[in-house]
Amino acid sequence: xxxxxxxxxxxxxxxxxxxxxxxxxxxxxxxxxxxxxxxxxxxxxxxxxxxxxxxxxxxxxxxxxxxxxxxxxxxxxxxxxxxxxxxxxxxxxxxxxxxxxxxxxxxxxxxxxxxxxxxxxxxxxxxxxxxxxxxxxxxxxxxxxxxxxxxxxxxxxxxxxxxxxxxxxxxxxxxxxxxxxxxxxxxxxxxxxxxxxxxxxxxxxxxxxxxxxxxxxxxxxxxxxxxxxxxxxxxxxxxxxxxxxxxxxxxxxxxxxxxxxxxxxxxxxxxxxxxxxxxxxxxxxxxxxxxxxxxxxxxxxxxxxxxxxxxxxxxxxxxxxxxxxxxxxxxxxxxxxxxxxxxxxxxxxxxxxxxxxxxxx
Amino acid sequence: xxxxxxxxxxxxxxxxxxxxxxxxxxxxxxxxxxxxxxxxxxxxxxxxxxxxxxxxxxxxxxxxxxxxxxxxxxxxxxxxxxxxxxxxxxxxxxxxxxxxxxxxxxxxxxxxxxxxxxxxxxxxxxxxxxxxxxxxxxxxxxxxxxxxxxxxxxxxxxxxxxxxxxxxxxxxxxxxxxxxxxxxxxxxxxxxxxxxxxxxxxxxxxxxxxxxxxxxxxxxxxxxxxxxxxxxxxxxxxxxxxxxxxxxxxxxxxxxxxxxxxxxxxxxxxxxxxxxxxxxxxxxxxxxxxxxxxxxxxxxxxxxxxxxxxxxxxxxxxxxxxxxxxxxxxxxxxxxxxxxxxxxxxxxxxxxxxxxxxxxx
Numbered sequence: 001x002x003x004x005x006x007x008x009x010x011x012x013x014x015x016x017x018x019x020x021x022x023x024x025x026x027x028x029x030x031x032x033x034x035x036x037x038x039x040x041x042x043x044x045x046x047x048x049x050x051x052x053x054x055x056x057x058x059x060x061x062x063x064x065x066x067x068x069x070x071x072x073x074x075x076x077x078x079x080x081x082x083x084x085x086x087x088x089x090x091x092x093x094x095x096x097x098x099x100x101x102x103x104x105x106x107x108x109x110x111x112x113x114x115x116x117x118x119x120x121x122x123x124x125x126x127x128x129x130x131x132x133x134x135x136x137x138x139x140x141x142x143x144x145x146x147x148x149x150x151x152x153x154x155x156x157x158x159x160x161x162x163x164x165x166x167x168x169x170x171x172x173x174x175x176x177x178x179x180x181x182x183x184x185x186x187x188x189x190x191x192x193x194x195x196x197x198x199x200x201x202x203x204x205x206x207x208x209x210x211x212x213x214x215x216x217x218x219x220x221x222x223x224x225x226x227x228x229x230x231x232x233x234x235x236x237x238x239x240x241x242x243x244x245x246x247x248x249x250x251x252x253x254x255x256x257x258x259x260x261x262x263x264x265x266x267x268x269x270x271x272x273x274x275x276x277x278x279x280x281x282x283x284x285x286x287x288x289x290x291x292x293x294x295x296x297x298x299x300x301x302x303x304x305x306x307x308x309x310x311x312x313x314x315x316x317x318x319x320x321x322x323x324x325x326x327x328x329x330x331x332x333x334x335x336x337x338x339x340x341x342x343x344x345x346x347x348x349x350x351x352x353x354x355x356x357x358x359x360x361x
Numbered sequence: 362x363x364x365x366x367x368x369x370x371x372x373x374x375x376x377x378x379x380x381x382x383x384x385x386x387x388x389x390x391x392x393x394x395x396x397x398x399x400x401x402x403x404x405x406x407x408x409x410x411x412x413x414x415x416x417x418x419x420x421x422x423x424x425x426x427x428x429x430x431x432x433x434x435x436x437x438x439x440x441x442x443x444x445x446x447x448x449x450x451x452x453x454x455x456x457x458x459x460x461x462x463x464x465x466x467x468x469x470x471x472x473x474x475x476x477x478x479x480x481x482x483x484x485x486x487x488x489x490x491x492x493x494x495x496x497x498x499x500x501x502x503x504x505x506x507x508x509x510x511x512x513x514x515x516x517x518x519x520x521x522x523x524x525x526x527x528x529x530x531x532x533x534x535x536x537x538x539x540x541x542x543x544x545x546x547x548x549x550x551x552x553x554x555x556x557x558x559x560x561x562x563x564x565x566x567x568x569x570x571x572x573x574x575x576x577x578x579x580x581x582x583x584x585x586x587x588x589x590x591x592x593x594x595x596x597x598x599x600x601x602x603x604x605x606x607x608x609x610x611x612x613x614x615x616x617x618x619x620x621x622x623x624x625x626x627x628x629x630x631x632x633x634x635x636x637x638x639x640x641x642x643x644x645x646x647x648x649x650x651x652x653x654x655x656x657x658x659x660x661x662x663x664x665x666x667x668x669x670x671x672x673x674x675x676x677x678x679x680x681x682x683x684x685x686x687x688x689x690x691x692x693x694x695x696x697x698x699x700x701x702x703x704x705x706x707x708x709x710x711x712x713x714x715x716x717x718x719x720x721x722x
Contacts, residue, residue: 058500058501058503098500098501099500100499100500100503102488107476107477107479108477110473111472111473111476111489112471112472112473115468115472115489115491116468116469118468118491125490125497125498125499125500126490126491126492127463127488127489127490128472128476128488128489128490128491129486129487129488129489130476130479130487130489131487136486137486138461138486139419139459139460139461139486140419140459142419142461
């Protein structure tokens with residue numbers, strides 16, 4: 001699977017049907033809600049409106065990896081309101097500026113659904129920007145606030161070594177680095193570091209001096225009590241279902257060997273080290289968020305299946321074809337029902353990381 | 362049919378299938394091509410790059426009513442290149458700025474298809490802006506060049522009187538003002554004048570001082586040799602097919618009575634008077650364009666049917682249901698084959714109007 005394939009097939013499931021991201025993103029909404037307080041504090045304490053040119057320039061905000069809604073609307077509404085509040089309370093006589101929100105996601109994202117569900121009473125001008133956030137998406141110094149939630153843990157590419165039969169990082173019989181040799185995990189970590197570097201480089205071009213970058217992504221704790229074997233266990237379980245299907249001839253085993261999920265969950269320490277490498281940003285804050293909707297939204301095995309299907313279906317269909325998907329998620333649902341992590345949700349150690357960076361002058 | 366219905370259903374047919382606008386817009390491409398020289402002259406003579414703030418501000422261009430491509434890409438590429446050329450030849454040491462192109466159309470436009478077909482080697486940042494160009498779409502003074510081709514002759518609303526049984530402008534048994542009483546035509550003209558006023562008001566807010574507005578729209582000559590009975594004759598013919606179908610019980614006649622196409626073709630004199638009313642713009646130029654693709658692209662009756670179906674199907678389906686559409690266009694194709702305007706294309710007097718306005722300082 002090439003980088004181009006990932007771009008074309010990794011978008012969340014479009015439309016508004018029962019399998020769509022629109023209908024299956026309560027978990028991600030929990031993350032947006034958990035970040036609200038941190039975003040508000042960032043705007044109150046680190047967003048210096050006096051540093052920006054005055055009107056008529058609008059305040060420009062971007063949401064990277066916005067998907068089809070509705071979570072992005074909640075996040076953007078909150079940012080616009082917090083900045084408005086700041087103008088009202090701190091701006092003295094300065095006029096409240098216009099706002100533009102740029103909704104970004106891969107070209108393959110369902111922008112039609114996004115546009116149809118834009119809040120009718122929104123207080124901003126809305127635009128959609130198709131393209132990968134691993135590259136430049138906006139002109140130089142054109143944005144004041146960049147936000148991204150549940151997106152930058154997606155990789156731009158599968159690490160080459162994990163698909164190379166001759167490499168110690170060859171990930172045979174698995175589709176993720178969970179329960180894999182250390183070399184596989186290391187290859188993923190290296191790709192994530194490269195991606196973070198591209199992301200920060202591009203955002204540094206796009207932000208004005210003093211502009212803020214707020215990233216929310218999934219990760220794992222710095223210290224794990226019983227190794228990291230439970231990270232990404234659900235993706236690993238999809239892999240195991242695929243291998244079961246390969247054994248009975250429903251799936252080509254070589255296709256499992258060459259398929260790997262482009263996701264990586266860093267630790268807080270790892271992420272902090274990566275963002276501190278950037279010469280363009282000052283590191284302002286990191287926090288671990290509690291997703292209140294984590295367990296309530298994933299109460300049944302079939303809810304967990306839908307939760308994974310909305311983001312993952314595109315890539316799975318590309319590799320294995322459309323005809324195996326229902327069976328795959330049926331098998332997955334059964335496997336989840338019997339799994340220790342489902343019976344004991346505390347085993348899932350995944351955390352949400354909030355990191356705030358400020359573009360240096 | 363309400364203004365909301367029009368917004369929701371008037372977008373060109375999406376996707377890339379045989380009935381799509383993508384596959385059936387060669388006629389409109391001819392119009393874009395016919396306008397190229399005029400656009401280039403406008404940029405060479407009326408676009409004063411020294412009047413705009415220098416870098417890092419990008420040059421922002423919008424295409425209103427862009428549809429799904431590919432015509433909009435041709436038009437935008439040409440504008441970007443012409444402005445770049447101006448910076449190179451006249452800008453002295455000034456750096457060539459970044460460019461942003463905003464592709465605008467109704468929310469119901471197929472932006473997914475538009476985004477997927479964006480030219481990979483484009484020299485601009487691309488964004489999609491959903492919404493009606495009869496209202497504000499962009500922040501104050503944020504655009505340098507606004508372009509619109511084959512779009513502003515669409516009305517925002519059906520004139521109320523033509524749907525009012527008690528009015529002399531009631532348009533019974535027809536779906537357009539062709540071959541209708543003078544009152545019907547007058548009601549359409551009044552709606553077009555109102556719409557042009559809203560369009561110019563909104564664009565005046567969005568353009569920087571010295572920014573250009575280039576509109577290309579269909580119209581009719583100031584002087585017609587044999588009344589205007591051949592304007593919109595093809596739309597009238599769709600109406601006549603609908604009435605034929607009503608007579609044999611395939612369509613409800615009352616639905617024909619309450620359906621009217623939201624389009625208007627002004628004369629050059631009429632359009633000039635309307636744009637000169639605006640206090641925000643100086644009138645720079647008007648020209649009549651020759652669409653070289655006019656007759657070559659519409660050589661057969663079935664080509665004419667596809668040409669009308671791509672833009673009109675959405676509204677027809679909304680009023681009459683999906684099930685009558687194939688039959689309607691079959692009947693239309695037959696009627697075209699026997700019509701005098703098909704046998705003698707010179708009867709079609711429709712012209713393309715180019716008008717160039719400059720935002721006053």
